[in-house]
Amino acid sequence: MDGVIVSGVRATARIVAREDGRGATALPVLEGDGPLALRRTRGSGAEARVMLVGAMSGPLGGDAFAVETEVDSGARLRVGSAAATIALPGQVKGEAHYDVRLRVADHAELTWLPEQLISAKGSDLYVTTRVELGAAARLVLREEQVLGRVGEEPGRLASRLTVRVAGRVVLDQELACGPGAPSGWDGPAVLGGHRAVGQLVVVRPEFGVAPVAARVLGDGAALVPLAGPAVLVSAVAADALRLRRVLDEALAELG
Template structure:
């Protein structure tokens, strides 16, 4: 008998409810990916991803799809950090995220950090499609190892397209077996927490942000089209969140 890891998929669809708010006609989660609608105000709907099991472990395949239809507003967070663990099965775990934002829609994707524990091997792939008048705030935070622990192998790829054109396509590999130099001065420079914000706004197409440093370890970069990228490194998750929150405040997002 062949033993495989856990397969789990979650789906969210948000659309206007006709009364100035946002309905969630599809809110489906499996196994470790439980979804809960939480209290919100105004036009925005809020969803929390609640981890019902440990993982992802070696061999697991997780995925989340979210679609925000025209005129809807959705905010998605998670109840706790996601911890990649080695598990009993050998092999890579995979976690895929697929986000679609329609014209006139808005998505705030703000999960808690992903922690790469010693011995784990995880590939995370996030693909985002935003239509010309859609709006997006996306946060990614990755922590290499728990306190006093060496990291596992972590590969993360983020692709963002606006109006069908790629504005960002980047990959970062860290930990044992990753290409040399990932911990050197040109990449993480010894830091153990790395994060980024991708912000898409139609007005950035007319008034692009100016590239600049945001303190000593965060940088703001304009992307092609109506988008901007903030990248930050820090010694721990708490400091990283502080840097990214400050960047959001400065950008008014």
Template sequence: MTATGVRAHARIVARADGRGGTALPVLDGDGPLALRRTRAAGGEARVMVVGAMSGPLGGDRLALTASVAEGARLHVGSAAATIALPGQTKGEARYDVRLDVADGAELHWLPEQLISAGGSDLYVTTRVELATGARLVLREEQVLGRAGEQPGRLTSRLTVRVAGRPVLDQELSCGPGAPGGWDGPAVLAGHRAVGQLVVVRPEFADRPPEAQVLGECAALIPLAGPAALVSAVAPDALRLRRLLGEAQALLAE
């Protein structure tokens, strides 16, 4: 920890163990990002991110990288929601996630919600690099403010590349100081929970899912590659999770 906030970097490396399972030769938590291996399911290794400290707070610089080698399967979740807080140090906090998935590997990245508490200022980036035959299920959920609270400033950028080619690059900024219109009908329309689900499967290259509206507040969109995006808004975290869960089940069919 420094006078300008916490600096922390957690790392996960998953590799096939040669026996039909997945080994974790690197599972290195740091600062507020503690990593715990949980019970495996079949050949899939499972890791839980556990918040060891409050945060991210103003001025913090947090990073988490995960690398999934050929033939490995990894599922990453979190024990609780992440809450961005203002802290004593002024200035923006950053949380950078980098995910690399090799050919023939699979990653399920399914953390709990990120909550932007009043007075906070967080910039979060998620960058995903996939080989041609990689598989991915990635869910992001953001909640603007706790119950009865105005949100902080939250900017989130998500980029996904397959075989070096971009299939998704989007950024959303909400809260005080964000560009005008973020709460208007073209973006959140007054909702306080927003999320996206990205599914990458090699078979989508030949048989992409059909674009469709999912209820009143979600849409499924095939991307320019073996991938699909579901974007959703909802009044609260519970209904957002329900929308994205239904979309995930639909894409798994």
């Protein structure tokens, strides 16, 4: 209708994890709205577990989603997602945004293992992941991006991952793929024709005392120590299944 301005969906999910005084982890805040629903699942020992459940398709063009997570001292939290996130074109022009903000206090632990993000043809998505860790915090974070569904060209996907430990930047990485991305994104220096790309960031205080050595992890993957108590595994693969296998093997090797 003429004169009507259509905007995308705005949605935020919030998780706060706190040690409950009895050796377990409580979730005093577990809030999701619109397409971002949160479900607590059965935990293990002191660890609480949360599943992010997409209640709607998206993000679509013009949407703005955010997930905010805080893990207080002494708490242990594992977060996953029920299914892959698919970036799709929408009726609203302009890019969609997916903003993930994670804060892990000293002597707290976060395991962040969502399913893949799939960039469908015609979509335009910008993802930011910002992690703030205490000096004695522990983190496992996995990101997996798949460019296009089967037999489909990808949409435009840009992402930035920033990790700080005790206020110090240990990782600030950006990647842009698909139509409109800088030339060379699919060349041998970046993806080399692969359609799945992923990162695994592991932060543990003991890595600051005994750094992990850099090494190649098979075809298309490498482990690199970062400044401070952190390591980065970067991998490319032909598809999501092979990418997951590489990252799982890397995590198992780190112990």
